Amino acid sequence: MPSATQSLLRLFLPEFILENFEFTNVIEDPDTFHIQLEELNNLPIEWNSIKVQSKGFFSEIVVQDFPIRGHKVFYHIKRRRWINLESGKVIYRDWTLVEKGTRMTGDFAAFLKEVNRYSPE
Numbered sequence: 001m002p003s004a005t006q007s008l009l010r011l012f013l014p015e016f017i018l019e020n021f022e023f024t025n026v027i028e029d030p031d032t033f034h035i036q037l038e039e040l041n042n043l044p045i046e047w048n049s050i051k052v053q054s055k056g057f058f059s060e061i062v063v064q065d066f067p068i069r070g071h072k073v074f075y076h077i078k079r080r081r082w083i084n085l086e087s088g089k090v091i092y093r094d095w096t097l098v099e100k101g102t103r104m105t106g107d108f109a110a111f112l113k114e115v116n117r118y119s120p121e
Contacts, residue, residue, distance in 0.1 A: 012068055014107065021077065032072045039080040044093060051085040058092070066107075 009023055013035070021037040028034075041054050057078040065073045081092045 014065075017075070028071070031070070032074065033068060034074050034076055036076045036078075038078045039093070041080060043082070047082075047091070052082040052091065053085055055081050055083045055090065057081065 005023075006018075009018060013023070017037060020042075021039055023035070024038055025036040026033055027036070038057065043052060058081055061077050061079070063075045063077060065075060067073060079092060081090050083089070084091050
């Protein structure tokens with residue numbers, strides 16, 4: 001059974017985020033929620049045949065999402081990186097977190113496009 005915190009997070013965060021990232025903190029400004037997330041240290045199945053070691057995180061990225069109760073919402077996302085111990089190369093998941101040409105999630109960008117479609121000119 002999910003904790004009360006997990007249940008509450010399910011109301012506000014996309015399922016993709018909940019499955020792949022750990023909620024670490026939220027900072028509330030007068031008109032903004034800054035939600036901090038870190039990618040889980042779960043290796044993709046396709047990496048099972050190689051030896052890898054976690055090497056921390058890339059620089060944080062910031063992605064805007066739907067407003068919540070009149071507050072702007074920004075995800076501060078730390079993506080994980082690993083090193084392939086056989087080749088010495090840094091490897092990482094190729095997340096498509098940000099809609100091309102925006103700093104918003106794809107769902108939020110699609111929502112705004114739909115709203116603009118029906119807006120009077």
